[in-house]
Amino acid sequence: MASFRWVWQYIKPSKVNWFWASLWTVLVALLNIVTPYIGGMIVDEVIDNERGSLLVPLLIIMVAATVLRTVLRYVYQMMFETIGQDVLFQIREDLYVKLQEMDFVFFNTTRVGDIMARMTGDTDAIRHAVSWVYFNVLDNIVLFISAIAFLGGIQWRLMLAMLIVTPFIGILTVMLSSRANAAYYEIRESFARLNSMVEENIGGNKVVKAFANEDYETKKFNKRNEDYRERNLFSARISRTYLPVLETLAGLLSVISIGLGGFFAITGLMTVGELVAFNGLVWMLNAPMRNIGGYMNDSQRFITATYKIREMLSAQPLIPVELQRREKRIRGEVAFQNVSFAFADDPDNKVLENISLKAAPGQTIGILGETGSGKSTLVNLISRFFDPTEGKVLIDGEDIKNWNVRELRQNISIVMQDVFLFSDTIKKNISYGTPKATLENVQKMARVADASPFIEKMPEQYQTYLGERGSGLSGGQKQRLSLARGLMKDPSILILDDTTSAVDMETEVKIQEGMKNVSYQKTTFIIANRISSVKNADEIIILSKGKIIERGQHQELLQKQGAYYDIYNEQLGRSEVEEG
């Protein structure tokens, strides 16, 4: 019931149409009676009572009623389709908005395939229920009830004899649907697994080929594919148990109609015309019984789909997105006060521990550290993609939690380690955060990021379409596009997370030179492995297992002869020896 109440709020805006369409459905169902009823009258009145003048008017009524019925049916079908599409549109939109608000933890733990299933298959099950199943069920109910009324009117004894069968049908249907429900769930899960597997295979096609593991992938796929088939067959086995029985029971109605009806006609309880009419209306009892199983399945699918969608819609992002704005430009002061962080699923494993640091507007902080030491997590806290488990992050002296998160992010450019490019033109990719930017501006930033030389070599230059995730570009090219994109925003705080790792030294120098002009007055965080990237920073911090083990400026750190000194020597030391 909760599912119906939930979906009603989406139908509500069209409730007037919904009401009229339902009314037409009832009317059309009733009009179904006209043809067989007239058939009976023709036999009784025209043939038996020889009132030939009635024939033509009766036939005209019959045809007219059919025209009316089919036109009305078309009208209400279109009305329901419109409503169904509007509902689909709205639900999909709500899901999309919700997804935009969800936090990184959610996306790290939810498979893309699952979200896709919510957005496509599940929403479609709801559309199907709204624009198809509902009116068909209504139609069938009206048919069934009016059939009982009419058949009872013609010959109540015969009608009662038929009703004996109906309780069995009811029981069987309930049994079928409860068992089928579980089977459908299994099918969906199996399908999701298949889907995810294919998706990964496509995404990782280069690795598959590099290791010549095509056969292994095929085997893996065949297993999933076979599983999906098995689940479907299992469901068919359930249908095989119940549906033939339902079909037979429905068929027995015709037997009763002919057998008992014939007996009544012989004994004079019924006229032949009445028998004809009765026989012509049996399908109205029959059809709902045959259809009920299918609609039950559809309803189950609808209910499961609403559960899944409601679950997603009610998910609360860990980082709430509030709407009120304060329209304040961030100056760029960043402070960490005793910040610790651990992921919720592994609370004992502290990714960051007791971090304190302060960057005044315009300052540069360099961050070095081992693989997995928490560098990226640290900068993700500045953009508030996660909230610290302990301690506070302050921006311009105010707790980051008091800022409107979208506004905050508008003032921060984070150039991420994992470069994600969209399948769109290079220009649109660079101006992703600033869609209104002019081509001149895009070109300017591309020059700063040293991306312009390779872009301009392409035949369509900035209008070149990129493949999914920028496939076809080298790692260094992707990084430079991503950097240009980050610079376009003109942020108060600029975060470069290992942005030039795949770029050669010469290019990096060029980029650093160019950046001096644009990153002036920006608070900058640079994560890098190269000393050259961070050595001019106002403060360099070295992370190890989530803790700051060294901090200071380049010279200070060299004098300390600690970890930084070792790294420096490794990167430079040996070359000095050989050069001399």
Next chain:
Amino acid sequence: MAENSFEEDKQLGTKFNKEDYKRIGAYLAPYKFSIMKIFAVIIFSNLVLVLGPFLTSIIIDDTIPNQDTTQLIWITILYTLAIFLNGAAVRYRLYNITELGQNVLRDMRSGLFNHLQRLSFSFYDTRPHGKILTRVVNYINTLSDLLSNGVINVLSDILSIVVTLAFMLSLNATLTLYSFILLPVLFVITLVIKNKQRVAYDELSVEQANLNAYIHESIAGIKTTQSYTREGMNYDIFSKFSDNQRKAWMRAVRIQFLLGPFVQNIATVTIAFIYFAGIRGLGVDVSTGILIAFVGYVNNFWNPIINLGNFYNSLVSGSVYLERVFELMDVEPSIKDSENAFEMPPVKGDVEFKDVTFGYKEGQTIFEELNFHVKPGETIALVGPTGAGKSTITNLISRFYDVQKGAILIDGIDIRNVTLDSLRNQVGVMLQDTFIFSGTILENIRYGKLDATREEIIEAAKIVRAEEFINDMKHDYRTVVQERGSTLSAGQRQLISFARTLLADPKVLILDEATSSIDTQTEILLQEGLDRLLEGRTAFIVAHRLSTIRNSDRIFYIGDKKILEAGSHEELIEKKGLYYQLYRTQSDLLQKV
């Protein structure tokens, strides 16, 4: 660069292809025996259906006027029996049709998947992955329904029309003729609707594909979207796609739903005409029973016609999917085993490029007449500006692309003459894009050598210094990572990917920016293990860090579509050329404090 972005999916022509139906036939062929059995069962069911009106006409014409109760009982028993047999037939049909459909579905999907495994990089680089995915999973589902249920129902409908027709003819020929008088009208209407519907469905499938591709990319790129606060604009784009899909849907159903009303009206007019003809004579003289039976038959007859119309509808919409699936199956892999390909014998590691000319696109060469020869066991560092083609060289050695001119020889054998499997099994590449599959860390490393033992895997992890962070994880090697390893740092992903490559134990090793995201401390440690490993292997290393480069036997400086400088570190420093400059830049930078 991309074939099509999410904004456009090529529209197909308005005609459908007969060849496609032949191809469907090929999928059904292995199951022809079970199809025939299902058929026989359907014929039986149809006879039962026809029995109804026939027995009714006997009762009306004979039993009731003669008040023959015995005959009535016999008819009832006969009919009951038939209904039960029909129940059994339905049981058989239900399961076997599903089985048939699922078998065909499995075969098709498996065929498509197999085909995808053979397609080359350039295929994947130029198409949104969401669109490939939709074809493999969603379109094929739609098709299977069409193939199993659809085809069998159609045949059963046709059979039921034939059986009904036979009964009608046996009862009264003229009345039968009258029943068909409006058939041509129906035919014309169906044709008109069909053409419009196909166009509408084609549009719908395009809109649907665009919408799905956009949703897919929105989810995949959500982190970027959030950090650029592009939510608002993406929402507008999404709304536009969603609205286009809604409009296309409405256009399609508006046409599709027209067919039903036409058929029903034509059926009713036909029934009216039969009553009129039967009662007013019009060259027929029939009993009431037969007249009633005829009305029943006309219904029996029009129902299958409506079903046929519906099937035609779904065939028309399904053919759009079918063509897209076949289109994908028809993409020829640009790299495949040549006809006489033989197994690559165990590789010693001699690699030679002979006059190699190559470009990803026609007219845009990356290399022209590139020549070099690498002896077994040599380590070669590839340096040069980004985009010069360092990765391209490595791609060519594994034959991810074919050269346009010239040849690449390994141990003197042109790599185009050997099977891809045997080549790639002996040439190990660690790609720039590390890709982590969802599953455990152990499984991810094992990907390099599927029969590796746990010990071998741990050994590989130790060599690349991944051991430490793996042991720090909640369930060490059994820790499950998500799609694309989103919970790992870039450096950790590189280490796993590195371990994977080492496990494969290749004779020719290619490291493409294998350590770019790895910190210096880890790299020093890693280097020691690596030095041991490189012994006796030919290796190509693309790296920017000079400390990595210096240790190699020879350095190739690549630029201007060729190798500009080649030699050992010392030789090149002596030469004071491009490499020297590159080298100076780094050391200057580091020394300038």
